[in-house]
Amino acid sequence: MTLLNKLLTADVVCDECGTRYGKYSVGCSSVWESICHVCDEKKPVTEVRDYGYLQRGIDELKAALNSD
Numbered sequence: 001m002t003l004l005n006k007l008l009t010a011d012v013v014c015d016e017c018g019t020r021y022g023k024y025s026v027g028c029s030s031v032w033e034s035i036c037h038v039c040d041e042k043k044p045v046t047e048v049r050d051y052g053y054l055q056r057g058i059d060e061l062k063a064a065l066n067s068d
Contacts (some may be wrong), residue, residue: 003038004061007054010037012045021057026050 001009007021017038018024029046036045038054048054 004058004065006038007058007061010048010054012036013038013048013051013054014041014043014045016043018046018048018051018054022048022051022054023056024050025052 012034013022014036017036021038029050031044031046033042034045035041036043037048
């Protein structure tokens, strides 16, 4: 699965991936231990909506693909 597909289909994300590909947009999140749908590592995760649905990363990857 490509990174773009992972970002588009992720339901939960760790803080590291959320910060890398999105922007934290809430004041408080529910966090639990699970597998991050982006990096596939077991970490504390939250819902992707808390990071703007990872839209920044999606937009950057689409722009890079379109420039090729």
